[in-house]
Amino acid sequence: MDFDTIIRGGTIATASDTFACDIGISGGRIAALGENLGAAKEIVDARGKLVLPGGIDSHVHVSQPSAPGIVMADDFASGTRAAAFGGNTMMLPFALQQKGESLRQVVKDYHAKADGQCYVDVSFHLIIADATERVLGQELPALVNDGYTSFKVFMTYEGLALSDLEMLNVMSVARETQALVMVHAENYDAIRFLTDRLERAGKTAPQYHAASRPIPVEREATHRAISLAELIDVPIMIVHVSNREAMEEIRRAQQRGLKVYGETCPQYLVLTEKDLEGLNMEGAKYVCSPPPRDKQSQQACWEGMQQGVFALFSSDHCPFRYDDPQGKLIPKGRTSFRWVPNGIPGVETRLPILFSEGFGKGRISLNQFVALTATNHAKTYGLYPKKGTIAVGSDADIAIWDPKREVTISQALMHGGSDYTPYEGIKVTGWPVSTMLRGRFVVRDRELVGKPGDGAYVPRDKSPLAAPRSA
Ligand code: URP
Numbered sequence: 403m404d405f406d407t408i409i410r411g412g413t414i415a416t417a418s419d420t421f422a423c424d425i426g427i428s429g430g431r432i433a434a435l436g437e438n439l440g441a442a443k444e445i446v447d448a449r450g451k452l453v454l455p456g457g458i459d460s461h462v463h464v465s466q467p468s469a470p471g472i473v474m475a476d477d478f479a480s481g482t483r484a485a486a487f488g489g490n491t492m493m494l495p496f497a498l499q500q501k502g503e504s505l506r507q508v509v510k511d512y513h514a515k516a517d518g519q520c521y522v523d524v525s526f527h528l529i530i531a532d533a534t535e536r537v538l539g540q541e542l543p544a545l546v547n548d549g550y551t552s553f554k555v556f557m558t559y560e561g562l563a564l565s566d567l568e569m570l571n572v573m574s575v576a577r578e579t580q581a582l583v584m585v586h587a588e589n590y591d592a593i594r595f596l597t598d599r600l601e602r603a604g605k606t607a608p609q610y611h612a613a614s615r616p617i618p619v620e621r622e623a624t625h626r627a628i629s630l631a632e633l634i635d636v637p638i639m640i641v642h643v644s645n646r647e648a649m650e651e652i653r654r655a656q657q658r659g660l661k662v663y664g665e666t667c668p669q670y671l672v673l674t675e676k677d678l679e680g681l682n683m684e685g686a687k688y689v690c691s692p693p694p695r696d697k698q699s700q701q702a703c704w705e706g707m708q709q710g711v712f713a714l715f716s717s718d719h720c721p722f723r724y725d726d727p728q729g730k731l732i733p734k735g736r737t738s739f740r741w742v743p744n745g746i747p748g749v750e751t752r753l754p755i756l757f758s759e760g761f762g763k764g765r766i767s768l769n770q771f772v773a774l775t776a777t778n779h780a781k782t783y784g785l786y787p788k789k790g791t792i793a794v795g796s797d798a799d800i801a802i803w804d805p806k807r808e809v810t811i812s813q814a815l816m817h818g819g820s821d822y823t824p825y826e827g828i829k830v831t832g833w834p835v836s837t838m839l840r841g842r843f844v845v846r847d848r849e850l851v852g853k854p855g856d857g858a859y860v861p862r863d864k865s866p867l868a869a870p871r872s873a
Pocket residue numbers: 463586642689690691692718720744745746
């Protein structure tokens with residue numbers, strides 16, 4: 403049998419093994435792994451390269467409504483293009499419901515934004531902001547059945563924060579439908595109190611964003627989310643964990659046998675709150691929530707990944723332009739960090755940062771790298787084994803890496819819609835040079851060869867991790 407493509411001579415790594423072999427691809431899927439696979443329409447020479455499952459970034463925001471006058475820097479085209487250059491073959495952004503909106507309509511609108519625009523595959527999480535009877539009783543269960551099998555709830559942010567009662571109601575629906583609940587854990591009232599106090603003291607620069615949401619704000623909410631989930635026996639994923647105290651809350655819950663999972667992100671490994679102290683408004687480039695912390699917190703996030711407390715390493719890509727009145731600069735008439743949109747770009751730099759700082763510096767193995775950036779995302783969100791691994795029958799979603807390539811991260815190298823990268827100047831070794839989606843290159847030798855529409859929407863199965871303990 404002739405294959406469509408054979409990737410020859412590379413070193414393959416999965417979440418469990420590293421081995422040298424060739425990959426035969428037919429009809430967009432991996433058809434064979436082995437030596438001397440025979441003929442193919444195209445042979446891709448991967449000698450000296452690592453051949454890894456394409457990254458899956460399961461925490462990304464694109465084309466999401468923001469505060470009035472603020473516009474997100476990426477739509478589906480630019481966001482998925484950046485993802486492809488960063489070695490990803492799939493990303494999972496959020497369809498965000500605003501108060502009063504029908505969840506079904508939100509999902510329809512989000513599809514319309516994505517259709518025909520994507521360079522890599524996408525699937526959607528939901529964000530539940532209006533937990534009405536209709537949403538919880540009808541729309542949400544129906545959407546879970548239709549393949550939207552995970553949703554995020556916020557414990558902070560004006561217009562998004564749910565009360566504890568609402569959290570419990572939403573979690574109950576998740577339990578009944580076996581959807582996975584993702585929790586943004588920060589204490590809203592504490593943040594409001596601290597923000598008011600900082601503003602009254604004239605502390606209005608971006609650097610005070612970090613002071614407005616210190617570690618106890620995140621630890622308390624993490625503890626509370628876990629407690630609420632325990633009350634009704636529902637699994638939860640605590641997203642974007644930034645520090646030891648929150649990480650230890652998750653570890654303790656896991657040790658007690660609860661199904662509590664964790665995610666961390668690049669900003670908590672390589673940035674600190676000092677980055678928010680830039681001159682003038684430069685600090686706004688690093689405003690995200692939770693904020694980057696300190697060196698000890700970075701170490702805790704590494705330990706969380708090394709010890710399996712965190713299953714996921716995602717970007718929380720949430721890009722705004724810096725030098726733009728619709729972006730990071732405080733809008734006219736507004737006076738403090740409170741008005742700086744929260745979120746930073748990162749979908750293109752997530753993998754090189756973890757590869758270099760993690761695998762390159764001996765903190766994690768190559769197999770842990772694959773698990774944290776691809777396989778665990780597929781397993782967590784109902785995509786495995788179609789996605790997230792290199793195995794016969796899986797989609798041929800593959801990133802070819804030059805493990806020796808030295809790169810200084812800079813905005814000039816980026817392919818998204820933002821005008822800055824918070825990781826400017828960071829030196830990494832190892833870079834994804836080609837990205838193949840379902841057997842076809844999207845990026846080849848660092849050139850874009852794919853087009854909008856190559857990426858498709860992928861409905862998901864229910865997460866096996868979302869089954870309650872007592873099911
Ligand atoms: O600051 C952040 N993380 N913005 C993105 C939205 C979120 O909370 O994930």
